[in-house]
Amino acid sequence: MTLNYQKIWNVMNDLEMVTTKISSAREILDSAIDKLEEHQYDKAGTLLYAADEFLQYYLQEFDTKFKDAWKETVTKLKQQEIDDCMPPWGHSDMEALRYTDKEMDAMCDNAAKQDKVVKWQLPVEEGTDCITGEQEYYITFPDDLLEAANLSPGDDVEWVDRNDGSFLLRKTTQSKTYTEMVAAGYTMTADGFWIKE
Numbered sequence: 001m002t003l004n005y006q007k008i009w010n011v012m013n014d015l016e017m018v019t020t021k022i023s024s025a026r027e028i029l030d031s032a033i034d035k036l037e038e039h040q041y042d043k044a045g046t047l048l049y050a051a052d053e054f055l056q057y058y059l060q061e062f063d064t065k066f067k068d069a070w071k072e073t074v075t076k077l078k079q080q081e082i083d084d085c086m087p088p089w090g091h092s093d094m095e096a097l098r099y100t101d102k103e104m105d106a107m108c109d110n111a112a113k114q115d116k117v118v119k120w121q122l123p124v125e126e127g128t129d130c131i132t133g134e135q136e137y138y139i140t141f142p143d144d145l146l147e148a149a150n151l152s153p154g155d156d157v158e159w160v161d162r163n164d165g166s167f168l169l170r171k172t173t174q175s176k177t178y179t180e181m182v183a184a185g186y187t188m189t190a191d192g193f194w195i196k197e
Contacts, residue, residue, distance in 0.1 A: 011069040018062045025055050
């Protein structure tokens with residue numbers, strides 16, 4: 001996915017234009033304040049109603065233009081970053097280079113025909129906790145994994161160490177108590193995740 005300069009220029013220009021319209025509401029409010037100071041309450045009231053109507057309309061327009069600009073810039077930049085860094089098929093770039101396009105197509109076709117467990121190889125990402133400022137590590141689940149595992153944000157999952165450097169992720173249907181988890185051989189990490197020993 002590539003960014004289109006003309007589209008970005010258009011959405012940013014549209015956003016700037018509606019921002020200018022909203023800024024002109026300040027002039028209406030200043031006029032209303034002047035009328036209040038001159039004790040011309042009827043005129044001040046009329047100007048305040050005008051400013052209210054004006055702002056309602058242009059704030060809706062601003063919201064639309066802002067969303068358009070966000071989609072055309074931030075969303076596309078994030079997608080481009082993901083596309084640039086995402087190893088093909090969940091494997092390393094070097095592994096992908098071992099195969100020709102024809103071989104890769106054949107593997108994909110074969111995988112699509114087979115009814116088997118799908119495996120993902122996900123990178124561990126590093127970030128900073130916004131509250132404590134400490135380094136933290138996390139995994140971002142791609143949409144196809146969430147769909148295949150029937151997972152949604154907030155679901156309870158179980159991580160099972162397969163003792164080969166990989167983990168099995170399993171959705172749990174019923175939460176266990178702390179005692180039940182410990183009895184089943186799990187240890188809770190400092191940040192509240194359960195790991196099977």
